[in-house]
Amino acid sequence: MSFDLSFYQGKKVFVTGHTGFKGSWLCKILANAGAVVTGYSLDPPTDPSLFEIAGIANDITSVIGDIRDYERLKKAFDASQPEIVLHLAAQPIVRDSYKNPAYTYETNVMGTVNILECVRSSCCVRSFLNVTTDKVYLNKEWEWGYRENEELDGFDPYSNSKSCSELVTHSYKNSFFTEGKVAVSTARAGNVIGGGDFANDRIIPDCIRAAEKQEPIIVRNPFSTRPYQHVLEPLYAYLMIAAKQYEDIRYAGYYNVGPDDRDCFETGALVDLFVKHWGNDMKWIDRYDGGPHEANFLKLDCSKLKRIFGWQPKWDLDQAILKVVEWSKCWLQGGDVRACMDQQINEFFSI
Numbered sequence: 015m016s017f018d019l020s021f022y023q024g025k026k027v028f029v030t031g032h033t034g035f036k037g038s039w040l041c042k043i044l045a046n047a048g049a050v051v052t053g054y055s056l057d058p059p060t061d062p063s064l065f066e067i068a069g070i071a072n073d074i075t076s077v078i079g080d081i082r083d084y085e086r087l088k089k090a091f092d093a094s095q096p097e098i099v100l101h102l103a104a105q106p107i108v109r110d111s112y113k114n115p116a117y118t119y120e121t122n123v124m125g126t127v128n129i130l131e132c133v134r135s136s137c138c139v140r141s142f143l144n145v146t147t148d149k150v151y152l153n154k155e156w157e158w159g160y161r162e163n164e165e166l167d168g169f170d171p172y173s174n175s176k177s178c179s180e181l182v183t184h185s186y187k188n189s190f191f192t193e194g195k196v197a198v199s200t201a202r203a204g205n206v207i208g209g210g211d212f213a214n215d216r217i218i219p220d221c222i223r224a225a226e227k228q229e230p231i232i233v234r235n236p237f238s239t240r241p242y243q244h245v246l247e248p249l250y251a252y253l254m255i256a257a258k259q260y261e262d263i264r265y266a267g268y269y270n271v272g273p274d275d276r277d278c279f280e281t282g283a284l285v286d287l288f289v290k291h292w293g294n295d296m297k298w299i300d301r302y303d304g305g306p307h308e309a310n311f312l313k314l315d316c317s318k319l320k321r322i323f324g325w326q327p328k329w330d331l332d333q334a335i336l337k338v339v340e341w342s343k344c345w346l347q348g349g350d351v352r353a354c355m356d357q358q359i360n361e362f363f364s365i
Contacts, residue, residue: 017254017323019363023048026138028094030081030129031055031102032074035211036145038064039245040100042355043253043363045073052094054079054087055103064210067345068352081125091132098141098256101129104176108149109215111172122175123182130186133196141260143252144183144200148241148272148314149173151202159241159275159315162202162268180268187266197259197266203248204241204272204314207334209341209354211245217281221288222342224296231289231298236282241272241314244334246362247327254323265322272314277331287332291339328365 027044031037032053044051051074058065065071077090081103104122105111111118126144133139151160152167166181168174180200187198207218217233224231251271259265272278279287282300289296319325329337337358344354 017250017257019043019047019253021257022253024050025098026050026094026096027052027098027100028091028096029053029074029100029102030125031104032070032076033058033063033065033078034102034106035060035064035208035213036206036245036249037102038068038070038210039208039355040102040249040252041070041074042068042352043246043249043359045070046356046359051075052077052090052096054081054090056080060212062212064212067210068355081128082120084128084131087128088132088135091129091136095138096136097138098260099129099133099139099143100252100256101126101142101144103129104145104179105172106147107213107215108170108172111170111175115171118171119175119178122172123178126179126182130182134186134190139196141256142196142198143256144179144198145248145252146176146180146200146202147173148202148204148270148312150177150180153312157313159272159313160270161315162270162318194263197263199255199259199266200268201248201252201255202268202270202314203251204243204312206245206248207242207338208245209338209345209358210351217284218288218338221285221292222338224298225292225294225342226346228294231285231296232301233281233285233298234301236280236285236300238281239278240281240284240312241278242284242331242334243271243273243277243327244329244337244362246359247271247273247329250328250362251319251325254325258323267318267322269319270314270316271319272316273327273331275313277327277334278313279331284331284335287335288339291336328362
């Protein structure tokens, strides 16, 4: 099944979490495609931030606000009159969820309720997509990928709050959107990497920071297996799902978005690839720091997405790491990161 970004030309799209890493890439893709984008989010979550470095605010209408603040959210939502809503706003860091579980639940659960309330009272929305995570599943540490009909029960507050966000979406879909006016889906994505991610407690940003300081990379759990993918992979899938269900509500559903088995890497092997592409005699060391529980083995079965949409991952992990290094060196050397993003987006979407 073909999918062309030209679908978004002139479409009104509301994006929550637009100042984050994934949100910034998403807004750049949509703006390049000619969409009329309104973003609603807190200030960028990191300093530096991709949102500011790449000047994303120049491409869209950016509203700074808390997803927990329903009145402010609804005001921005109603002003934008969106046809398509992409919900990315979240507290996304596992370790931070242990430090502040209440805030994590308020943002990830009530934030989802608030945006769905906006959609429920709207007469213009035709397509809604809630972006969650591969960590929504009850993790049994088995070697095969989780499927969309597996039990939802994330372990830590972040993962569990996203499981709750899924259940909230299911309830609203069954309770309020059965008449077919709004197509509702969720997308559960694996670990995402890409240029411009400056978050704490993520392996690729840790690699970049170590490279910048010319220090060894600290890897706290080199034997954990994760479904790593370049950020453009899930964003392509999100945009495809939102577009296809806009045109035909029968495409609405719950979808895993992850790499093929060959790109479910142990963290140490991922860092080996980074070291290879970065050069400069980079090294890494194994140093477990006694942090909170995190899953050791996690993998998704994406056969549903492939079967229904004919979707396939485009960049393998080696290529994904190469693109991360390309963007990061461009930024560190004072290059044109917007042009670098445009080049990577054009290359990816032309495959």
